[in-house]
Amino acid sequence: MPSSHNMLLAINPGSTSTKVALYEGTNPRIEETLRHSSEELKGFKHFQEQLGFRIAVVEGFLAQQGVAASDLAAIVGRGGLLKPLSSGAYLVNHEMLHDLRSGQYGMHASNLGGQIAFALAEPHGIPAYIVDPVSVDEVCDPARISGLPELPRQSMVHALNTRAIAHRHAAALQVDFHSLNVVVAHLGGGLSIVPLLNGRMIDANNANQGGPLSPERAGSLPVFDLVKLCYSGRYSEAEMLKRIAGAGGLSAHLGDSDLRNAEQRALQGDDLAYRVIEGMYYQIAKEIGAMAAVLKGACTGILLTGGMAFSAQLVERVSSYVSWIAPVYCYPGEEELRALCEGAWRALQGIEPINAY
DSSP: OOOSOOEEEEEEEOSSEEEEEEEETTEEEEEEEEEOOHHHHTTOSSGGGGHHHHHHHHHHHHHHTTOOGGGOSEEEEEOOSOSOBOSSEEEOOHHHHHHHHHTTTOOOTTHHHHHHHHHHHGGGTOOEEEESOTTBOOOOHHHHOOSSTTSOOOOOOOHHHHHHHHHHHHHHHTOOGGGOOEEEEEESSSEEEEEEETTEEOOOOOTTTSSSOOSSBOOSOOHHHHHHHHTSSSSOHHHHHHHHBTSOTHHHHHSOOOHHHHHHHHHTTOHHHHHHHHHHHHHHHHHHHHHHHTTTTOOOEEEEEEGGGGOHHHHHHHHHHHTTTSOEEEEEBOOHHHHHHHHHHHHHTTSSOEEOO
């Protein structure tokens, strides 16, 4: 059972850092990024071998803050690559730990989130959660059908930030989250354009291999020409995959994935930069329109979020295309630690159910 305290610890492991936060309910007490040098990490062959090191780092953070694990109501970790799940908070159990450790669904630094949370929580009898991992899949059946039976469309979405922003929007409007019909556009290094019908994410462009071009990803591509490029002999399979997700989009066109630099170049008369960012704005708007269509006219808001939503130019240009559909709201940034704590708090308070893996 949760303790009588209301303090939460959130853990978000990245490839070279571990982001941590302490929250009092949904109010931040401290957030910190614990960076790991190449010297510290060089002895580990893969992420899983770093588990003990990462646990010790988080324990050191707690000690610096004068907080014992037993003082916490719960510990919440970033969800890793897992089987398809509905959204919400999940109690970390041994089946989940097995899948995170084995990399059965893929290996990523975020796989350590639930493991660290469990290792710190279990000795003190407090719950360890994950919230809205990238494997959240609430897509409706028609959205899964592609033109080839061998290639069904898959859900790959920035679920954590998407749902956190939708919850924040519902609270701002003082409406029930489960009555919310909106399109959320997460605009970061990758893009997720997601329609929520009664709070459920019923569709999404695959953030890795579809939708608009983004700072680092190619988005949807001309299929015939893509196949020819794959067989041209110019690139290995690994190189092609990297060009599609990691070195595509703005990076491929401009040699730089930073939207701020691209906008500055366009302002200074760089025609290529201007054309590429205008193309990205256009494609974002077009994808928002497509996702609004599946809400059958019931869309009550378009929510722009993620790091690129700090760009006034992007917000203005995208809004000029889509504001006729529904009011546009801007929630810039991606506060993953806050989103983790808010999701865990909703579970602790019984606002949302605690799901079993």
